[in-house]
Amino acid sequence: MEKKKRIVLTYGTFDLLHEGHAKLLKRAKGLGDFLIVGVTTPEYDRYRGKLNVVQSLEERKAAVAQLGYADMIIEEAVDGQKVHDIQKFGADVITFGSDWRGKFDYLKKYCEVVYLERTKGISSSSLRNSGNRIISMGIAGNGRIAHRLAAEAYAVSGLEITSVFGRNEEHCREFAKKYELSSWKTNYDDFLEPLDAVYIALPHHLHVDFTQHALERGKHVLCEKPMTLHREDVNMLYDIATKNNCVLMEAFKTLWTPSFQRVISMVREGEIGTVHSVDAAFTKLVTDRTDRVYDPNQAGGAFTELASYPLLAISRILGEDVKSVEFHSFMQDGVDIYTRANMRYEHAIASATVGIGVKREGDMVIAGTKGYIYVPAPWWKIDCFELRREDVRQNQRYVTPFEGDGLRYELAEFVRTIKGGYSVCNPQTDSTFIAEIIEQFRSRDTIKDMFD
Ligand code: C2G
Numbered sequence: 001m002e003k004k005k006r007i008v009l010t011y012g013t014f015d016l017l018h019e020g021h022a023k024l025l026k027r028a029k030g031l032g033d034f035l036i037v038g039v040t041t042p043e044y045d046r047y048r049g050k051l052n053v054v055q056s057l058e059e060r061k062a063a064v065a066q067l068g069y070a071d072m073i074i075e076e077a078v079d080g081q082k083v084h085d086i087q088k089f090g091a092d093v094i095t096f097g098s099d100w101r102g103k104f105d106y107l108k109k110y111c112e113v114v115y116l117e118r119t120k121g122i123s124s125s126s127l128r129n130s131g132n133r134i135i136s137m138g139i140a141g142n143g144r145i146a147h148r149l150a151a152e153a154y155a156v157s158g159l160e161i162t163s164v165f166g167r168n169e170e171h172c173r174e175f176a177k178k179y180e181l182s183s184w185k186t187n188y189d190d191f192l193e194p195l196d197a198v199y200i201a202l203p204h205h206l207h208v209d210f211t212q213h214a215l216e217r218g219k220h221v222l223c224e225k226p227m228t229l230h231r232e233d234v235n236m237l238y239d240i241a242t243k244n245n246c247v248l249m250e251a252f253k254t255l256w257t258p259s260f261q262r263v264i265s266m267v268r269e270g271e272i273g274t275v276h277s278v279d280a281a282f283t284k285l286v287t288d289r290t291d292r293v294y295d296p297n298q299a300g301g302a303f304t305e306l307a308s309y310p311l312l313a314i315s316r317i318l319g320e321d322v323k324s325v326e327f328h329s330f331m332q333d334g335v336d337i338y339t340r341a342n343m344r345y346e347h348a349i350a351s352a353t354v355g356i357g358v359k360r361e362g363d364m365v366i367a368g369t370k371g372y373i374y375v376p377a378p379w380w381k382i383d384c385f386e387l388r389r390e391d392v393r394q395n396q397r398y399v400t401p402f403e404g405d406g407l408r409y410e411l412a413e414f415v416r417t418i419k420g421g422y423s424v425c426n427p428q429t430d431s432t433f434i435a436e437i438i439e440q441f442r443s444r445d446t447i448k449d450m451f452d
Contacts, residue, residue, distance in 0.1 A: 005034045006033045006092045007032055007033070007034045007090060007091045007093070008028055008029065008035045008036065008091065008092070008094075008095060009038065009086065009089065009095070010024070010025070010028045011040065011076050011096070012024075012037075012039065013040045013050055014039055014063060014064050015054055015055050015157040016054060016055065016134060017060070017063040018122050019119055019122060020097070020122050021067075022067055024095075024097050025037065025069040025070065027095075028095045031093050032092060034071045034072070036071065036072045036089055037069075037073050037074070038075065038081070038085065039057065039060050039073060039076065040075075040077075041057055041075050041077045044076055044079075047078075048079070048403075049155055049403025049404055051156050051157065051411075051412035052156050052157045052158050052159070053157045054157065061073050061075075082107060086110045086111050091111050092112060093112045093113075094107055094113055095113075095115070095116055096114075096116070097115070097117075097118035098115045098116060098117050099118050100115060120182035121136070121160070121162040121181070121182025121183065122136070122160045122162075133158075133196075133419075134158055135158060135159050135160070135415050135418055135419075136194065137153075137159060137162065137195060137196065137197040138161070138199070139164045139165070140165045140166075140188070140191070140198055140199065140201060140202055140214075141201035141224075142168075142171050142172060142175040146175070146199075146201040147175070149201065150175070151405065152405050153411060156412045161179060161181060162183065163176070163191060163195065164181055164184045164185075165185050167186060168186075169186055172185070188213065189217075192213075192214055195219055196219065196220060197220035197221070197222065197418060198214045198220070198221055199221075199223075199251070200214070200221060200223040202224075203298065204229070204298070204304065207227055207228060208228045208230075208233050211237055215246050218245070218246060220248070220414070220418050221241070221248050222251055222410070222411075222414045223251060224250075226304060226434060227431055227435070228435050231435045231439055234432045235432065247414065249417070250308075250431045252308070252312050252410065252427055252430065253380075253406055253410050254309060254313075255427060256409035256413045256425075257381075257402045257406055257409050258409070259382040259383050259402065262385075262398060262400055263375065263385055264317070266387065271371075271373075271387060272372055273368040275317060275318065275348060275366055275368045276348045276349070276367060277350065278313060278348070278365070278366050279350065279364065279365045279367075280309070280351075280352060281352075281362050281363065282309045282362050282379075282380055283306070283356070283358060283360050284305075285356065285357070286356045293356050294332075294333065294335055294356075296333075296334035296335050301337075301339075301356070302335075302336050302337055302354040303327075303336055303339045303354055303442075304438055304441075304442070305354070305356060306354040307434070307437070307438060308434050308438075311434045311438075312427075312430055313364060314343065315429070316425075318348050318350055319345075320429055320432065321346070322343050322344070322345055322350075323345060324343070324344045325341055325344075325440055327342075327440075328340045328342070330358065335356075338353075338354070338358035339354055339355070339441070341353075341437065341441065343437075352437075361377050362378045363377045370389070371387060371388055371389040371390070371394075373387055381402075383400065384399040384400070384401075385397075
């Protein structure tokens with residue numbers, strides 16, 4: 001009697017097919033006698049929040065076929081299809097790269113689940129001239145936000161996080177291990193050398209120097225907020241970026257999320273008439289008094305820590321031409337624990353309220369002559385909002401959730417801009433505006449009230 005063939009299943013987008021995909025498919029084939037490869041449809045990728053897929057389904061299927069490992073190619077179109085396919089094809093094994101470790105353990109009920117070591121550090125140079133290159137990116141820093149970004153990067157096609165930089169060897173090693181990066185470095189120049197791009201997630205006071213150094217070496221930079229605390233630094237950094245043909249972006253996560261983009265479009269389209277006021281607040285209680293945010297020597301305080309968010313919304317909606325700003329702060333041990341900036345434009349007023357030692361509602365109201373947009377707290381993680389009118393029966397609620405942690409949208413925008421594609425919005429003017437207001441705040445002589 002003929003021995004039953006051992007059937008192996010694997011799935012993927014397989015966009016811009018690279019050596020990591022090829023090695024995965026070769027080893028998948030080695031797990032049995034017949035390999036079935038499921039290639040994701042654009043609709044399914046949209047559903048699961050995979051961004052920046054460049055090639056069509058047909059191109060991706062053809063590329064997988066050309067490698068010669070697949071005995072059958074199918075399309076993965078819906079959630080839950082894997083269980084169905086296992087049963088339909090009588091699969092013995094289902095396999096994924098190790099970046100998915102643990103995520104598909106629920107399939108163990110149906111067949112064997114194998115996670116194959118993923119290929120680290122796809123070389124971008126081999127794909128550099130193909131027009132569709134993979135951007136090799138390093139992360140400078142290994143704190144909270146660096147972890148969040150590394151965990152989210154898998155969802156952006158055409159991007160590979162390859163390396164991490166930090167002062168502490170042990171932390172770097174652990175970070176590289178956790179996210180399966182090909183290297184970690186404690187020397188910034190060595191770290192930068194092989195990269196196309198760098199994400200700067202270091203303490204605030206290092207942002208300018210590390211961004212400048214990377215741009216001067218021709219690396220694209222995505223820098224955490226605030227990129228700088230001085231307006232002239234923003235201009236200086238953008239000048240270097242332009243000279244070296246590099247993309248420079250401040251990491252305003254909220255800006256590129258689907259809901260925020262929708263709010264901006266509705267305002268521009270006149271849905272609430274002429275906008276006369278924007279009020280946005282962001283408070284985050286920090287109870288650990290030894291935290292960096294309470295240290296005046298490390299540019300601590302609520303305003304430097306949090307004002308970028310409300311100022312970004314104000315800048316996007318009302319522009320940069322602010323006539324005057326007044327600050328009201330509660331101070332403690334040399335830093336502001338709660339601040340409201342009242343801003344006056346020619347035809348509008350705005351307020352940005354932030355706190356690290358005082359808690360309040362973190363919502364946003366954009367008021368116009370035909371109604372207002374209400375974004376509930378936490379508005380900076382916006383996934384829904386309401387358009388409210390005088391006649392409440394006309395109120396409408398809009399829900400546009402973001403996928404995952406929400407960081408993939410800024411990453412996708414960064415990668416698209418590097419590749420010279422369509423850019424939703426260039427945040428240079430926002431960065432300049434925010435740095436200008438933070439600089440005014442820090443110069444203190446314009447602060448009207450301070451309660452110690
Ligand atoms: N892969 C790898 N090494 C890389 C990159 C990817 O081994 N450097 C593996 C992934 O782990 C995955 C396969 O190649 O098993 C396809 O990767 P993608 O095209 O990125 O697809 P993915 O988003 O991982 O989809 O239902 C879809 C699947 O769950 C996986």
